Amino acid sequence: MAATADRPLSIDLAPTDRIAVIAGGGDLPRELVRGLTAAGRPPFVIVVGGEDRAGLTDGDHTVLELEEYGRLLPVLRAARATHVVMAGSVSRRPRLRAIRFSLGLLKLLPGIVRGLGRGDDALLRVVVSHIEAAGIKVVGSHQILPDILAGPGALTRTRPAAAHQAGIAAGLAAARAIGALDIGQAAVAVGRRVVAVEGVEGTAGMLARVRDLRASGRISMPGGVLVKCAKPGQELRADLPAIGPDTVAQVHEAGLAGIAVEAGRAIVLRQADVIATADRLGLFVVGIDGPAS
Template sequence: MTTTESRGQAELRSGDRIAIIAGSGRLPLDVAENLASRGYPPFVVMMQGEAEPGLAAFDHEELALENIAGLGALFKRRGITHAVMAGGIGRRPRLTALRPSLALLRFLPRVIAGLGKGDDGALRALAGGLESVGITLVGAHQIAPDLLASEGQLNGVAPQKADWRDIDAGAAAARAIGALDIGQAAVAVGGRAIALEGIEGTDLLLERVRDLRSHGRIAGKKRGVLVKCAKPGQELRIDLPTIGPATVTGAHAAGLAGIAVEAERSLVLDAAGVIAEADRLGLFVVGLPPEPVS
């Protein structure tokens, strides 16, 4: 496989077979539909308890997280050449539920070492495990580059001058926790970060900010911004920051004035829906210049 210089789009060849390792959310379905429209009907591995039921419309198998070591053999049986990891996983595998196998013995040391390095390390371990058995890993944005956020104002509402203080503060905080592999998002109000994303994810981060406002913990402070950035040094084929219409709704419920995401390193799901919802609620959505790669 080769990739174009323009936004890293994957150019697939005749005979390539692509699998989607599908977690939660809309992203796996967007990727599946994109592949099907290009004449590459995907094989979907629906992670048990995570993947959306709509993915069952494609050729698929359901897989428990504890059986992840069997992906290599499954892909070999199915003639898979490339894999895309898309969507969230809400939990880690229960080590006591792992099924003993030769594949697990080969895979487990890599996974345990990765888990010790945090979520990003665990994802890198899974990626390395797939590549070690001859699978080419590609990012969701390489399959559907139109999902990538572009730089600049994305909808009809512009940030106010004071909002840029919040954007700068939120971006600095998001990158700081990203460097520690904690999360990808921060909320800034009044020129300082007031809430950071942890393992709970962006939706619950916004709920926390909403509760802080309702309890008077952000008294006298209006507006504010949600900022999402890729982790410094992040493996960009895996787990890019993502927003969708529900993010806009959640940001509005939290009393925020807008959302800023790192351009070219963040995904916007249902961009038309994001723009329509942001315009309806009076929130801005902007793409920030991507951080230079060191």
């Protein structure tokens, strides 16, 4: 549900404050732009080069290639941005040899190299620290539109059966384990067995793998569950796990019975469509409690 003029944003803003959205791929940046605009706070949008621009370039915006990261702060200052929200996926990493370095960016280079060598969360922490050191506040998408977070319990008519609980527990443990290594945020369990964990290919790639494994007979037991949760100690303002209608369709194609996401720490994009699609396909979507970080 988007913010409206009658239903204000969840963060306090002064009349002169302005939010900039650094927009990657997927539906989340568009939901944020629509919500902010509806609330009378049209944002300045920085579209990450190479990502889908649909619905992001109608208002005040610019396109910034990953290798032009050194221009980020000057662009934000020129737009008079006081707050930044980072939303959406980025399909590739910057090419270090092609980065246009400034003096300030050279000082940041060791952190960027370490982040590139470790994982997404490590790199995002470097970016967040760089922006906030310039006096610009970084906020999470869920801090602007809190209704995009998954709530506890079943969202759908179909609920997980008792037989699914062991798979949910196994998938959650696996997702937390790879999250602690800054690898991914999701796992698939069939019965009590974890059959796939998320890598750099993302959730869609993992689900395609599960679909192919089932088609080849490597996974013979019916059903199973996709589990997504935040990484332990994750920078929650930048990369919360998310699902959307496409995820539901991919779960169905993989022969799974449903989805479990961490309540309060996972985003459900286009929630009405997620519920309608899952109900039509007979799948469950449920918000679960995750272990304490």
